[in-house]
Amino acid sequence: MSSTLYRSDHLAPVIRLEDRRAGATLLVRVGLVSDEVVYRWVGIDENTTIARCCDVVGEVFGIEGVGADAPQERLLCDVLQSPGQSTHFSKGLWSFEMQLANLYPRDESTPPSVCVAGSGSFGSVPFDIVDVNARLMGEVQLPGLRAEVREFMDRAGGHDFAPLLQALDVGTGPRLQQLPVERERRARDAFWSLVFALTCCAGEETAQIAESIYASLGYEPLPIDDLRSLCPESLSQLDNIGGERAPAEMLDIYRQLMRG
Structure with a gap:
């Protein structure tokens, strides 16, 4: 879906993090710092390590060897504690900002990470959400739909x-x-x-x-x-x-x- 979901100054009302249930999906916007039209919206388990977040950033942009400003062993929920907060990742001269927008309760069926939208090609690779999620989570099953x-x-x-x-x-x-x-x-x-x-x-x-x-x-x-x-x-x-x-x-x- 080549469309935005949020902008940092237009956030939907959110559940306060301090009041949340155990287990949440953090909805984050991961964008190329030098280009506002290249971004991905990703839902990530709050207990994901920064080391794993490096892999997720790489998977949504189709690259490898992504590094992070935050310590690799820290959990994402400890780095992004309230909407609007951000952390940065990098690959060579490329810099990516991950900003927290919202959160949702999780259950056992919620995937560890999933791309829900995005826009813009990265390098010569066009954005294809199906390909991105195939890398992140494989085939998605949706029982119970009308x-x-x-x-x-x-x-x-x-x-x-x-x-x-x-x-x-x-x-x-x-x-x-x-x-x-x-x-x-x-x-x-x-x-x-x-x-x-x-x-x-x-x-x-x-x-x-x-x-x-x-x-x-x-x-x-x-x-x-x-x-x-x-x-x-x-x-x-x-x-x-x-x-x-x-x-x-x-x-x-x-x-x-x-x-x-």
């Missing part, structure tokens, strides 16, 4: 949603299947494009992500207001269900929507 959601994902060429859904634990649990209410396929596709974009908690980037997903289905590109106009009843009901929840707190609603 058939409509799985089919939507298959049609959204160029977007690899599977690692994102696995990182967010969309497996078993409560289900919310009355949405979308629109019957026309185009309207339902607009709804799911918006839901997947909202799942990224992307703030101002949500529109860009939703528009990209919708266009990847083969439709003529539409601005986000037009996408919303295709599925107004479903979005209205979603707003009623969500109530006053913050964007990060809506993740559980989106998970329920996607479960079969």
